[in-house]
Every structure is written in C-alpha cells, then in structure tokens.
Amino acid sequence: MPSTGNPAPDTTAESAPASAPVSVLGLGLMGTALAAALIKAGHATTVWNRTTSKTGPLVAQGATPAGTAREAVTASGLVIVCLTTNDDVRALLAPEAEALAGRTVVNLTNGTPAQARELADWAATHGITYLDGGIMAVPQMIATPGAYILYSGTDEAAFETHRPTLAALADTKWVGKDPGLAALYDLSLLTGMYGMVLGVSQAFALIRSEGIAAGEFAPLLTDWIVAMTHGLVPGGAAALDSGQHLTDVSNLAMNRAALPNFTGAFAEQGLRAGLFEPLRDLLDRAVEQGHGADGLSRLTLLVQKD
Ligand code: FVH
Numbered sequence: 001m002p003s004t005g006n007p008a009p010d011t012t013a014e015s016a017p018a019s020a021p022v023s024v025l026g027l028g029l030m031g032t033a034l035a036a037a038l039i040k041a042g043h044a045t046t047v048w049n050r051t052t053s054k055t056g057p058l059v060a061q062g063a064t065p066a067g068t069a070r071e072a073v074t075a076s077g078l079v080i081v082c083l084t085t086n087d088d089v090r091a092l093l094a095p096e097a098e099a100l101a102g103r104t105v106v107n108l109t110n111g112t113p114a115q116a117r118e119l120a121d122w123a124a125t126h127g128i129t130y131l132d133g134g135i136m137a138v139p140q141m142i143a144t145p146g147a148y149i150l151y152s153g154t155d156e157a158a159f160e161t162h163r164p165t166l167a168a169l170a171d172t173k174w175v176g177k178d179p180g181l182a183a184l185y186d187l188s189l190l191t192g193m194y195g196m197v198l199g200v201s202q203a204f205a206l207i208r209s210e211g212i213a214a215g216e217f218a219p220l221l222t223d224w225i226v227a228m229t230h231g232l233v234p235g236g237a238a239a240l241d242s243g244q245h246l247t248d249v250s251n252l253a254m255n256r257a258a259l260p261n262f263t264g265a266f267a268e269q270g271l272r273a274g275l276f277e278p279l280r281d282l283l284d285r286a287v288e289q290g291h292g293a294d295g296l297s298r299l300t301l302l303v304q305k306d
Contacts, residue, residue, distance in 0.1 A: 027055060035063055077102075104161075113183045117180045134150040148171035151173065159174055202275055235249075236295075239297035253287055263280075
C-alpha cells in the first residue's frame with residue numbers, strides 16, 4: 001500500500017467505472033490532448049507537468065492540478081504517462097515506486113521494445129501493473145475516429161479493466177502479453193511513415209526546383225502515394241509470407257536501371273542526391289545476388305544485417 005495519498009483502488013474488478021479517476025503525467029502536446037479527452041469523457045482527471053504553467057488550460061476544462069508527481073500518482077488507480085523519452089519516464093517514476101505500488105501505469109511515451117520490457121520488469125519488482133502503449137495519432141486526432149492506441153503488457157486483465165477508460169482516448173488495440181510488442185508495432189508503423197516523409201520531402205523539393213507550387217502538385221502526389229501503397233503493402237506482405245518474390249510488375253533490375261535518373265535529376269537541380277543512397281545500396285546488393293527479376297518485396301530481406 002502506498003505510504004502517502006489515497007489507497008490504490010482494487011484493479012482486479014472486471015472494469016473500471018465509467019467515471020474512474022485518472023492521472024496524467026506529462027502535458028506536452030500529446031499529454032494535453034489525452035487529458036482533455038479524459039475530462040470530456042467525464043473522468044475525474046488529475047494532471048501534472050514539470051512546467052506547471054501547462055496545467056492552466058486543462059484546469060479550466062475541469063482537471064485537478066497536482067503540485068507534485070507524487071500527488072498526481074496517488075490521486076488515481078490509473079496513471080497515464082506521456083513524456084519525451086523513456087529515460088524521462090524512468091527518472092520521473094523511480095522515486096515514486098512506493099506510491100505507485102498497486103496502481104496501473106500506462107506509459108504512452110515513444111520508446112523501444114527493450115525499454116518497455118525493462119520498465120515492465122522494474123514495475124513488476126515494485127508491485128506496479130505496467131502497460132506499454134503506442135499512440136497511432138497526432139494530438140488533434142485524439143478522441144476522433146481513425147485514432148488508435150496499441151497496448152501490450154503481462155497483465156491483460158488490467159488492460160481489460162481499464163479499457164473503457166482508455167477508449168476515451170482512441171480505439172484500443174491489444175497486441176499481446178510481451179510488454180515490448182506495442183513499441184514494436186508502433187515503431188514498425190512509424191518506420192513506414194518516416195519513409196513516406198522522406199519521399200514526400202524529396203518529391204516537393206524536386207517539383208519546386210522548377211518553380212511549381214507544392215499546392216498544385218499535392219493532389220497528384222497524394223493520389224499516387226495512395227495508389228502505390230495499395231499495391232506495395234498487401235503485395236509485399238503476400239510475397240514475404242510466401243517467399244515468392246518473382247514479379248511481372250516492377251522488378252529490381254528495372255528499378256536499379258532507373259535510379260541514376262533520380263540521382264541525376266536531383267544533382268542537375270542542385271538538390272541533395274545522397275538521400276537515394278540507402279535505396280541504391282539495397283538495389284545493388286539485390287541485383288548482385290541474382291535477384292534482379294524479383295519485386296521490391298525482396299528489399300525487406302536485405303535490411304537484415306549480414
Ligand atoms: N505529438 C505527436 O504527434 C506524437 C504522436 C505519437 C506519440 N508521440 C510521442 O508522445 C510523447 C510526447 O509527445 P509530445 O508531442 O507530447 O511532446 P512534447 O510536446 O515535446 O512534450 C513532452 C512532455 O514531456 C515532459 N518531459 C520531458 N522530459 C521530462 C522529464 N525529465 N521529467 C518530466 N517531464 C518531462 C515535458 O515537460 P515540460 O518540458 O513541459 O516541462 C512535456 O510535458 C513522445 O514520446 C512522442 O514521441 C507524440
């Protein structure tokens with residue numbers, strides 16, 4: 001039992017009441033959106049942030065400000081944490097271990113699977129229930145259709161207990177009892193996004209190099225990316241799962257032959273062409289290994305370190 005504050009509620013109940021109290025630690029852009037959604041859904045929401053001025057707008061919406069992290073932790077059986085990194089989470093929670101005992105921590109900070117497992121181990125040794133989460137939304141999407149949060153942790157029953165509360169933030173997707181799985185799914189999805197960020201940045205740079213407005217080009221780019229995604233993702237998955245990479249659509253030898261056109265055009269326009277290097281490296285290796293007739297799905301196998 002915690003030495004200070006309110007006793008931790010019994011988390012073995014089947015589900016938390018619709019108005020279950022929640023504490024949110026970390027009121028950056030995301031933490032603020034999460035707390036606002038909880039308040040709107042009728043939860044008694046206690047908020048804490050290192051920089052105290054950030055609590056103001058949430059207090060105006062009905063949140064209770066906590067003067068210290070300890071005060072926030074002891075106000076609720078469910079403690080949601082959303083900080084910059086898991087190093088920050090560790091530094092913040094370590095001194096509160098005793099106060100957290102018997103409560104459930106849901107860590108929605110971006111991190112690696114190994115960090116999530118380490119935090120779960122730490123929590124277990126202190127009698128804290130730990131769930132890791134990966135938010136698949138930007139703050140403006142919180143509590144709107146299309147947003148979802150991935151969850152994992154050894155205690156699936158605790159997730160089910162708090163699921164109705166967590167559903168106020170976004171759709172909930174349970175991915176398994178290994179605490180590292182939410183981070184694995186999260187980083188895998190974000191990897192797809194960052195590849196797109198790089199591609200979109202380069203596409204805009206090239207089109208703008210001849211004075212064409214980004215806004216004029218944007219609809220074409222959007223439609224093209226959507227069309228390519230519909231083929232690339234399910235098609236790539238089918239090829240990887242079956243081991244059949246041969247293609248009659250767009251083979252690696254052809255893509256490799258075309259690549260100098262991209263590096264050449266970027267260089268001609270005075271743009272950085274080095275951004276294509278990782279793709280060239282993969283294409284070169286695939287073709288040199290005799291996979292020129294295979295499709296782009298083959299590149300996934302070359303990401304693995306030799
Ligand atoms: N914003 C987004 O689009 C993405 C969506 C997907 C999930 N990410 C992850 O969410 C975490 C927080 O992101 P954020 O957007 O809220 O980030 P900031 O607005 O920069 O706020 C950071 C908060 O963390 C607090 N903080 C940092 N270090 C510490 C520390 N050592 N002790 C206590 N608090 C700390 C910071 O406090 P302050 O600077 O205001 O005092 C903010 O509250 C992140 O993992 C994303 O990858 C967001």
